[in-house]
Amino acid sequence: MFEISEINKRNQKTQKLFQILFMMMTVLLIMPVVAILGMLIYKGGSIISVDFLFSNPTNGMTAGGIFPAIFGTVWLVAVALLVSVPIGVAAAIYLSEYAPDNWLTRIINLAIINLAGVPSIVHALFGVGAFVIFFGFGTSILAASLTLAIMTLPVVIVASRESLQAVPLAFRMACWNMGATRWQTIRRVVLPNAVSGILTGVILEVSRTTGETAPIMFTGAAFFLPFLPQSVFDQTMALSLHLFVVSTQVPGVPEDLPYGVALVLIAMVLIMNSLSIAFRMYLRGKKKW
Amino acid sequence: MNQASHNVAQKSTDKYAIHTTNLNLWYGTFQALFNVNLNIKDGIITSLIGPSGCGKSTFLRSVNRINERLGYVRIDGSIDVRGQNIYAKNVEILQVRKQIGMVFQRPNPLPISVRENILFGHKIHRSGKVSSRSEQDDIVESALRTVLLWDKVKDQLDRKATELSLEEQQKLCIARLLPVKPSILLMDEPCSALDPKGTEAVEELIWELRGDYTILIVTHNMAQARRASEECIFMLMGKVIEHTATEDMFVTPKNSETADYIEGRYG
Numbered sequence: 001m002f003e004i005s006e007i008n009k010r011n012q013k014t015q016k017l018f019q020i021l022f023m024m025m026t027v028l029l030i031m032p033v034v035a036i037l038g039m040l041i042y043k044g045g046s047i048i049s050v051d052f053l054f055s056n057p058t059n060g061m062t063a064g065g066i067f068p069a070i071f072g073t074v075w076l077v078a079v080a081l082l083v084s085v086p087i088g089v090a091a092a093i094y095l096s097e098y099a100p101d102n103w104l105t106r107i108i109n110l111a112i113i114n115l116a117g118v119p120s121i122v123h124a125l126f127g128v129g130a131f132v133i134f135f136g137f138g139t140s141i142l143a144a145s146l147t148l149a150i151m152t153l154p155v156v157i158v159a160s161r162e163s164l165q166a167v168p169l170a171f172r173m174a175c176w177n178m179g180a181t182r183w184q185t186i187r188r189v190v191l192p193n194a195v196s197g198i199l200t201g202v203i204l205e206v207s208r209t210t211g212e213t214a215p216i217m218f219t220g221a222a223f224f225l226p227f228l229p230q231s232v233f234d235q236t237m238a239l240s241l242h243l244f245v246v247s248t249q250v251p252g253v254p255e256d257l258p259y260g261v262a263l264v265l266i267a268m269v270l271i272m273n274s275l276s277i278a279f280r281m282y283l284r285g286k287k288k289w
Numbered sequence: 290m291n292q293a294s295h296n297v298a299q300k301s302t303d304k305y306a307i308h309t310t311n312l313n314l315w316y317g318t319f320q321a322l323f324n325v326n327l328n329i330k331d332g333i334i335t336s337l338i339g340p341s342g343c344g345k346s347t348f349l350r351s352v353n354r355i356n357e358r359l360g361y362v363r364i365d366g367s368i369d370v371r372g373q374n375i376y377a378k379n380v381e382i383l384q385v386r387k388q389i390g391m392v393f394q395r396p397n398p399l400p401i402s403v404r405e406n407i408l409f410g411h412k413i414h415r416s417g418k419v420s421s422r423s424e425q426d427d428i429v430e431s432a433l434r435t436v437l438l439w440d441k442v443k444d445q446l447d448r449k450a451t452e453l454s455l456e457e458q459q460k461l462c463i464a465r466l467l468p469v470k471p472s473i474l475l476m477d478e479p480c481s482a483l484d485p486k487g488t489e490a491v492e493e494l495i496w497e498l499r500g501d502y503t504i505l506i507v508t509h510n511m512a513q514a515r516r517a518s519e520e521c522i523f524m525l526m527g528k529v530i531e532h533t534a535t536e537d538m539f540v541t542p543k544n545s546e547t548a549d550y551i552e553g554r555y556g
Contacts, residue, residue, distance in 0.1 A: 119430070170397035174462070176358055178469065179387035187397055277493040 040266060044259025061224060061246055062253045066261055068228055072141075072236030073268070076216060077209045079145035080152060085202055087149075087155030092198075095145060095157070096164035097186055115199060116154035120214040123151045129137040142232040144220025151215055152205045159204070163197025164190060196283030203276035207269040213240040223249070239265045305369075306331040306473055306503035307352060312366035314351055321347045322476075323527045325366070334495065336518035336535065338511065344527040345507045347476050347514040351387035352505065354382050370473065383423065390466030396458035396479040398450035398465075401504075403442055406450045406461055407432050428468045436464040436494055456487030460494060462542040474498065476506040480513065489504060492517045511551060515539050523547045 055065030099105040127147030137143040167190050175185040213221075222235040223245055229236040243265060247258040307329040322344050323445035329335050333414045339344040350356040352368060354375060367374045375385050387410075396408050407429045411420070420428075429446065431509060433439040442453070450461055459479060465473065477497070478490040495517060508514050514521055514535065521535040523544070531538060531547045542548040 168397075170393070170395065171399055172358075173355070173391075173393065174397045174399055175409070175413075177353065177355055177385040177386055177391040178413065178466065179385075180409075180413045181383065184413045188413070193400060 019073025024227040037266070040259055040263040044256050044261075044263045047256040047260035048263060053128050053264070056226070057224065060252075061242075061250050062257070065085065066239070066242060066264065067148070068225060068237040069242040069261070070219065070264065070268075071228055073210055073230075073239040075141055075229065075236060076145050076148060076220070076238055077206055079141060080148035080209055081202065081206060083146060084149035084152045084156050085207075088153050089160050089198060091153075092157045092160030092164060093191075095188060096161045097182060097190065110245075112154045112157055115150075116158070118151075120151060120212060123147055123213045124218050126150070127215060132219055137233065139218070139222075139235050140233045140235050141229055142220070144216040144236075145217045145232070148212060149210050149220045151212070152209055153209075155205050156201060160198045163201070166197060167193045181222045196280055199283075200276050200280045203272055207272040207276075210242055210269055210272065211265060213238075213244055215246075217241050239268070297347070304331045305329060306371060307505070308369040308372075310367045310369070312348075312351070312364070312368060314347060314356075315363045317361050321402050321527050322351070325529055327522065327532060329503065329505060331371075331503050332500050334458040334506060334517060335501045335520045335522060336514040337505065337507045337522045337524060338509075338550070339524035339530075341509075343524040345522075345524050346477055347527075348524070349391070349477055349505060349507050351404050352473070352475055353391055355386065355391065357382070387469050388471050389473045389475060390469075390471040392459070392462050392466070392474065392476040392479045395482050396455055396462050398458050398461050400449060400451050402447045403433075403450050403453070403461060404446040406427050406465050407468060410465055414469050432464040432467045433461075435467055435498070436446060436460040436499070437490075438464060454487070455483050456490055457482060459487070459491055463491075463494065463498075471502070473503045473505065476504065478507055478509060481509060488513070511539075511553075523550065525550070 052065045053070065054067050056068060057066065058064030093106065095108065099108070102227075115269050124147060127143060131137050131143035131146045132139055137211075154279075171193070172185055175189055176182075180188070216238055220235055221238040221241040223241075225235060225237050239261065243261045244259060246253050246261060305328045308326065309325050309327045312322055312325040313320065325344075325348060337348065339345050347356065350359075351362075351364060352370070352375075356362045356364075364376060368374070369377055370385075370389065374380070390540075399409060401409075402427075408425055411425075429444075430439060433442060438457060441457065442448075442461075450458065453461065455511055459482075463474070463479075479495070482489050483491060492513065495506065498504060499519075506514075506518060518535050520533065520536045521536065522532045523530045523546075525546055530545045532544065533543070538547065539551060542551060
């Protein structure tokens with residue numbers, strides 16, 4: 001009665017086949033990552049040194065280090081997030097906790113989705129028009145960072161809103177039924193429980209912003225600067241643009257230099273992502289409901 | 290005024306904790322309550338029974354105006370709590386909710402310590418100055434003693450409340466209402482997520498609280514309504530069918546629909 005039948009066998013075989021197929025697809029997925037990293041380390045690993053990381057480019061960018069570019073990227077990303085995170089989280093709190101379900105809210109949601117879909121080069125042109133020219137910031141860290149901020153806003157909003165909405169309604173009910181205002185509820189209960197998700201979204205945005213080139217190349221990133229920026233109104237070099245420049249715009253660059261720049265760029269991104277994953281695991285371990 | 294409320298009301302010497310007049314309630318275009326006229330006596334336990342969707346939870350939620358947070362609700366008629374219409378213009382909704390606490394079907398302690406759960410209400414309502422540690426200790430101890438939980442959790446006040454057993458969580462959810470000194474407790478099937486032992490313990494607690502608090506309890510469990518309430522309201526399709534002393538309702542229901550429901554012919 002419980003012995004295996006021919007039909008069982010055939011079904012089992014098909015199931016096995018699909019299981020293997022799906023697994024192979026998944027393995028395929030990690031191959032590009034491994035290949036890219038492997039090639040960068042193979043071709044550019046030799047140039048990485050303390051000196052490379054901490055000195056200025058020399059000889060028309062065909063030798064020396066990339067410190068101004070690393071420095072500039074850190075600045076650009078930091079200022080961008082300083083702007084986009086408070087605005088994005090505030091917007092997410094409004095949309096998740098306050099906004100009534102009406103046409104205005106639906107239009108705002110539609111705008112956020114569309115903003116996320118705007119190509120980065122269009123953001124760049126908007127940045128030139130709005131920040132460089134209209135607001136008169138000139139090509140500067142400020143203009144470039146604001147452009148990046150607008151680009152990162154939709155992701156910050158969506159990630160924050162989702163982590164806010166993942167906080168169970170039962171917690172809000174508990175607070176409201178004790179006579180807590182919406183704000184008391186948000187500050188004491190909703191935000192503390194959503195902060196891990198919000199931070200994860202933010203850190204992922206850091207890694208994406210680090211690699212962006214188009215939005216900064218017209219708004220604040222310079223081809224080459226012999227000095228470090230002194231304020232947010234100065235131009236700056238940036239890793240992503242520097243990679244583009246040494247790969248395509250300058251003659252006589254030794255082959256390992258662009259690979260080395262790319263390796264530094266990707267290492268920064270990977271470190272950021274790992275931090276975000278570790279941080280999320282830490283915060284998840286702490287919360288229980 | 291309908292038939293039902295005549296049975297219990299009309300003795301002007303009785304003091305009513307909750308008095309509703311022609312209460313109608315709509316969710317959007319769906320009418321959930323029809324001309325509800327109830328007089329709920331002070332200091333006793335009143336149970337609300339009826340099949341799913343009959344409006345008993347909706348009624349409960351309109352008594353502390355929490356309905357308004359949950360979507361588009363329109364109400365006409367009035368609910369007087371101790372003689373004051375809580376839907377009047379000059380009423381502060383936060384005061385309403387403070388005076389009228391609610392307990393839910395699924396225990397919903399906040400994901401913070403036992404101690405902080407008890408102090409939550411106190412902290413959101415305090416006027417500016419921070420209370421001293423010993424003052425807070427007293428509040429925590431007295432609330433937990435009232436719900437018969439003190440001996441069990443006095444050594445684990447810093448433990449996360451969500452790690453307690455469901456029975457303990459539900460008692461904690463009752464306890465955390467007490468520091469802001471409500472006079473009415475609304476309970477929406479407070480035992481239905483608990484095992485029989487937990488149910489018994491929480492019922493016992495509710496019975497202990499009567500007198501100090503007016504308790505309105507929604508239940509699906511007929512046996513519970515019968516043993517743990519003094520008056521009973523039967524609702525059907527958004528209307529109050531019968532409101533009478535619990536023993537009378539279960540022994541000699543006046544209405545044939547009540548009798549059918551109690552005997553398990555539907556619901």
